[in-house]
Amino acid sequence: MTGRVITITSGKGGVGKTTATANISAALAAMGHKVVCMDADIGLRNLDVVLGLENRIVYDLVDVVEGRCKVRQAMIRDKRLEELYLIPAAQTRDKNAVAPKDMVRICDELRQDFDYIVIDSPAGIERGFKNAIAPADEVVIVTNPEVSAVRDADRIIGLVEAEQKGPAKLVVNRINTEMVERGDMLAVADVLELLAVELIGIVPDDTAVLVSTNKGAPIALEPKSKTGQAFRDIARRLTGEDVPFSAGNGNNGFLGRLSKLMKSKEGRNA
Amino acid sequence: MPSLSELLGRKRSASTAKDRLRVVLIHDRSALPPGVMDALRQELIEVVARHIDVDRHAVRVEMVQEGRSATLQAEIPIKATPKQPSSE
DSSP states (O other): OOOEEEEEEOSSTTSSHHHHHHHHHHHHHHTTOOEEEEEOOTTSOOHHHHHTOGGGOSOOHHHHHTTSSOHHHHOEEOSSOTTEEEEOOOSSSOGGGSOHHHHHHHHHHHHTTOSEEEEEOOSSSSHHHHHHHTTOSEEEEEEOSSHHHHHHHHHHHHHHHHTTOOSOEEEEEEEOHHHHHHTOSOOHHHHHHHHOOEEEEEEEOOTHHHHHHHHTOOGGGOTTOHHHHHHHHHHHHHTTOOOOOOSOSSOSSHHHHHHHHHHHHHHHHO | OOOHHHHTTOOOHHHHHHHHHHHHHHHHHHTOOHHHHHHHHHHHHHHHHTTSOBOGGGOEEEEEEETTEEEEEEEOOBOOOOOOOOOO
């Protein structure tokens, strides 16, 4: 088995990276894949609480790096999904406790046993970000439809390309349909046009996400939730499935504009 | 494609955001501060004006985005000065 390493990153903090990591991992595991998600945000551990696994931690990523335990010992099995595991970040250390080569080594080991290794990157463009993308086969960038998040996403897309980990794929998180229709929020098509990258997901702005993180239960596992469906669609696209983007999720005539964008791109490449 | 509010002549905040981001991203990507563009414009005019008579007020210098790369576009109109027939 040779697993794929998918790194979730953003540049700006607070756009929903950890939520996306938890939900994409859960959705992949619910599809029957063997998944391990890894919190690379050393010193600001969070993926454990979002997944509701905070009480089970014994060892962490830094313990693995420094040889105090084996990778297997640091893995926590999810409560709900047999095929989902978490490797938590250390809470009492900083980013410099891990180097990019450590991440590559650990991921190479995990690739033997897992289909997907999903890494939650810290915000920023320093060591923690470099650690998170070093082992990546694929990079997913999460952004929000607001100027600061889009600007930082653009910078990250450039850095990912420079590290030869591109082309990155984009998740636009927290789309508020009403605001887009009113003309007071960037539409997904606007964000795509500005960033010129491939779209892999659109996630609505949904207060139910906060409720699910309160409980430590990923919304991707709620069959009736639209937001859960958005994360499940991202997971399916990551496995190579061609999942169409449905209309009516705040795109302001998105499909038409997207196809126009695609056509103009094709024209340029021809 | 203009949105409904644009057709009604109102500029909504989303389109302001998009316009601002377009400029910011071009400068971020080229690591070129906005202030340098003015200097560049002036220098371009000086160089070209040494050889041709240009219409200085109509010069347009801007970065244009194409996919993830940018092109520096300069439009430098030349003044129409008919060549004087040689008196010889």
